[in-house]
Amino acid sequence: MSDFQYIALADKFELSINNGTYPVGAKLPSLRSIRQQFKISVGTILKAFTLLEDKGLVAGKERSGFVVLRTSVSSVNLPKQAENNTLAQKIAIGKVLQEVSFPDSENKSYVSFFNAVLHPDLLPFNALRRSLQQASRDLTGQHLQYEPAAGNSQLRTEIARRSFLWQGNLSADDVIVTNGALEAVSLCLRAVTKAGDTVLVQSPIYHGILQAIESLDLKVIEFSGCPLTGINIQELEEICSTQKISACLLLSNFNNPNGITLNNEEKSAIAAFAERMQVPVIEDDIYGDLHFQSQRPTTIKSYDEHGWVMLCSSFSKSAAPGYRIGWCAAGRFSEQVVKLKAVTNVATASIVQSSLLQLLKTGAYDRHLRKLRPELHRLMLLTIQTIEKYFPDDIRMSRPEGGLVVWIELPAHIDAFELQKKAIDQFVNFAPGPLFSNNGDYRNYIRISCNNVWNDKVENALKRLGDIIKNM
Incomplete structure (x- = not known):
């Protein structure tokens, strides 16, 4: 049994x-x-x-x-999406970041819902310790040498084998190991764009990706989809038909911050669009392993037959943030990505690649995920239930089926940055909505991370935040 x-x-x-x-x-x-x-x-x-x-x-x-007692299906309406702005713009996320408050978190009363990263108590500490010990016992000393730019060949094989779970068909040669998913995304962007080019991105989008685009001197068009069904393929094609788009950057599963997951038909249609229009699609699937259903969702890459989809992922959100192990399957652009990886930082650290290899080979990673997923689902449900209890009745909230975050639309008059300052005075923090848009959209939105081990302190922090919002 x-x-x-x-x-x-x-x-x-x-x-x-x-x-x-x-x-x-x-x-x-x-x-x-x-x-x-x-x-x-x-x-x-x-x-x-x-x-x-x-x-x-x-x-x-x-x-x-x-x-x-209750259902796990929220009765709160879904957040609205911002309107599309189809004009290419230079990235200015640095100015938005200047408005964000980063308080001293050493105070024991402080509770943060800002970072979307696993609490240390949710990490497979003992399994990671054993895998590091095993990796360091390698008498050949391989873990002390440079790995190839594309990464440890055995680790790449293990990652490729896992593509079976999302109906993919990768080989070790398709996989490139990187320093986290953000480096994978950045390398893919560098492989298919040059300064001044325009990239179409899904909105809202993780602010780190906007920073990466800004650092490459690229322009951006933000494309908002339906809050329930995801991306409108026809609108996507219209934008790419009327403007010179060098790449599309999309999140297929549990988008950070609004939790949207594309259905299989949309994923298949996007892969077909990429081949038909010959526009590279960079797919970020960093939360794919953190699903709450019995089956892991597919990716856009699952339906890619001609190499136009560049899949990026990572083990940072699911196993070991500090390992900084990400990877990409860049399709027809793999050679360019490997060359860029080599001249960027030679290779990813050998010892952590060897340790992660042990975690995957022994089955420890999958055992960890089987315990982690129901716990994350529980934490998200408790967070949503507490928000419904203590926040105003007229909020709107996402219904993620995986991942670590909840996206909340507050009453229109609430300013997220002003709210953050008031919340920090009450030892609570969260991610303000404008962080996730270059257009300054989502001013009355916030992102709450469901990554804290649940206790009265966490519940009371959400209650204080709800009281502040009601008073505003």
Whole structure:
């Protein structure tokens, strides 16, 4: 019997709760009936119910079994998207960053929802320690030498094998190891653009990518999609038909910050568009492994038959932020990317590549993910439920099916930077919305990261933030 059978059972009941089979207030089936139906142990069933309790969906009552408290589907409306601005602009994100407050976080009362990175307690510490020890025992001394610019060949093989999970078909030769996903994105941009070129980006978009575009002296067009279904392919084609676009930069799964995931039809259509228009598509899939459903989502690269999609990803968000191990599969542009990697920093550190290789080969990474995903889902649900409880009723909020962040649209008169200053005075921080746009859009939006181990301190911080918003 699988150690994680309880997760599948919990997912089954969560789906039944969300679709109304077991409405709020209804009693779930007894342990005896579940055991007879599914032929599983009472211990497995109790672990499933405990997981549902941790998510705040059910409560155990003495002599009454387990009763449904709430669904995991938010009733809050989705945030609106900004209107498209199809004029190419120079990047000015540096000016926006000057408005952001970065307080001293050493105060023990301080709670930050700013950074989208795993709390140290959620990292596979022991597995990483063992993998580092194993890597350092290599008597050949390979871990002390330079790796090839494209990366450790065995690590590239392991990464390529994992493409099977998203219906991809990579080989080791397709994979280039980088210092994090941001370097992968930057190398891909450098391979297909030159100073003054225009890049089309999905909006809102992670501010680090905007900084990378700014550093390369590129212009940008921000393209907003539907808050629920993602990108309108027809509008994408119209922009690329009327303007000279050197590359499109899109996030296919759990976009940071608004959590949008493109469906398979959209991903396939974008891959076909890239080949038809011969426009490189740089795909950032950094959160793909952090899905809440039973199946990992596909990528745009899954449908790429002609090498026009340049997939970028990383293990920073899922395993070890400090390792700075990212990678890209750059398709027909691989040779250019490898050359740029070589002249940028020669290669990624050998010892951390060897350590990550051990983590993947031994199955420790997948065991870590199987535990991490339900915990992240629980943290996100608790965060959303607390926001619904303490924030004003007229907010709008995203419904991510993976990743680490929630995107919130506040009442129109709220200024995110002003709110941040007030929040920091109350020892709370978050990411203001304008960080995620070069146009200065999303002034009344904020991003909340769901990465803190849950406790009363975290809940009270969200309550204080909700009170500040209500007072504004």
